[in-house]
Amino acid sequence: MAPSGNVRHAAGSEPARGGAPARAVTRTLSDDPLGGTVRRTVLPSGLRVLTEAIPAMRSVSFGIWVAVGSRDETGPQAGAAHFLEHLLFKGTKKRSALDISAEIEAVGGETNAFTTKEYTCYYARVLDEDLPLAIDVMCDAVADSVLEPADVETERGVILEEIAMHDDEPGDEVHDLFARAVYGDHPLGRLISGTEETVTPMSRRQIQSFYRRRYTPPQIVIAAAGNLDHAVVVKLVRQALRGTPLDADPAAPAPHRAATPAVRTKPAATVVEPKETEQAHVILGCPGIDRTDERRFALGVLNNVLGGGMSSRLFQEIRERRGLAYSVYSYASQYADSGLFAVYAGCAPGKVDEVLELTRAELARVAAEGITEAELARGKGMSKGSFVLGLEDTGSRMSRLAKGELLYGDLMPVDELLTRVDAVTLDDVNALAAELLGRPMSLAVVGPFDEGAFSVSR
Structure with missing residues (x-):
């Protein structure tokens, strides 16, 4: 914001x-x-x-x-x-x-x-x-x-x-x-x-x-x-x-958390937690962008297209067409000075290799070719709809007030936010996809595997 x-x-x-x-x-x-x-x-x-x-x-x-x-x-x-x-x-x-x-x-x-x-x-x-x-x-x-x-x-x-x-x-x-x-x-x-x-x-x-x-x-x-x-x-x-420790001497409000210097992240790595589970849980992802980055609106659209809903590329390819996983989605986490972008899937242990292969292929395809105009429109509609529908109760509105003040130092009006989403172009999304999805990816796995069962490139 x-x-x-x-x-x-x-x-x-x-x-x-x-x-x-x-x-x-x-x-x-x-x-x-x-x-x-x-x-x-x-x-x-x-x-x-x-x-x-x-x-x-x-x-x-x-x-x-x-x-x-x-x-x-x-x-x-x-x-x-x-x-x-x-x-x-x-x-x-x-x-x-x-x-x-x-x-x-x-x-x-x-x-x-x-x-x-x-x-x-x-x-x-x-x-x-x-x-x-x-x-x-x-x-x-x-x-x-x-x-x-x-x-x-x-x-x-x-x-x-x-x-x-x-x-x-x-x-x-x-x-x-x-x-x-x-x-x-x-x-x-x-x-x-x-x-x-x-x-x-x-x-x-x-x-x-x-x-x-x-x-x-x-x-x-x-x-x-x-x-x-x-x-x-x-x-x-x-x-x-009144009369509590918060009834304090005059002071200025603390500024919102600074966005610099950027957090140093680790080189791409693979980490495995061996565990005798019926289902394997995998996350493939990379460092993302911080919450004040102007590209965050484009990231929201990109995330929707890749794995943000049932019409997304990953859901359609991995679950609907091939039946390899019950749950598969992408997500973005954003902090003051860093962020994450990742894809999660839960699948049978014997299907992990195929799920990872398909996921890597789709990320590489979007990085190289971008998304389509139809996907851009759908991704923007999802962003706007989920935001507005999320304001239908007092709890979400209360949270919006606090987060605007605490995390950004001001509150962006709803109409302005919707305008910012509408302003996202195909070039905006594709440029971000080329940069973000081209980064080295880390892999986290929990399931019945040995610690050395996976490599970054597998």
Whole structure:
């Protein structure tokens, strides 16, 4: 996304360049014909509050997003961000773990959280009339968790079970194996959950230190979407944070994560995890582009054409025509300073060679010959449709607000995004395909094979 520039300033005054506002600063983003009114307030502490008012809804999704993920950990800290995600629902000075869950569930709401490589999110979805409760409970949990030693030990056991469960899911494990093949020891190549070796010795003091150093107002974005009033949300947030560690001295919001220097990736490699499975799981791919690269819209179209749906080339060739795999798709992952592009397939072990041969042939064909005008139109239609249809609920709209602010520093209007997709040309896609698909490919395999069973060129 790129800055839209479509902003009207409202109450308050902008802070001096590089400085913190003396009081809350609010601005209204352009009203979106495909949504509601989006407003943004920067509190004196540097914490940001964004809302999208959608009067036709009877629910509200409320999220607290922190610009901290697994890539922000040192080696010995691996898994700290995810560990903390578990612990913040275990109790505060005002509420027990049961109180936190029971208060939301008593009004039919739901809460959850997730950790990624670059951010962590805590969210609730409730009826509009119960938004004040959700704000109070969620702000209390994120801002003022006590991290009791007994809870640390309980959740350590839960996380170790989660890691073991993940190891029993080869379809998930192969993605982590591929990331490690591309990024090596870089934090982007590590498991978000950490490993048994890092989680087992992690102390409460380490987690507490990570919590208080990383969870600061300039690193936090609060987003809400649904039937709400922006001014009321801001007021309730300030009330809920009063007297907590997030009720901090004036500061400027942290800038979004820098895109430079680019992450150094490993030379193309083959990694195999021997495992007695009924199905083999394979990923063939390479380093991609970062999330601010102007070619990301062309990449979305290319991904749709190659393996983004049932009409894609890989799905048609490998599943529909030959019946070699039940699941086959391509995907792109994008970070502030790097990215991945890959093809996944799950198939019988005896069919891996043929699946890989067909996949390599199709990637080489698109790199050399490009895609067709018909495929370009279909790929653009898929990109636009999936984006707009993905905005049909308050949760996805809340996520869009937070990610725009946290990852890009601004929110691209829906119409502008659709225009950017429409502007993608055949030359744009084919030039990207020639560059991206011509790169050396890494291979990750989980299945009943010896470690030396595959080579990069096989």
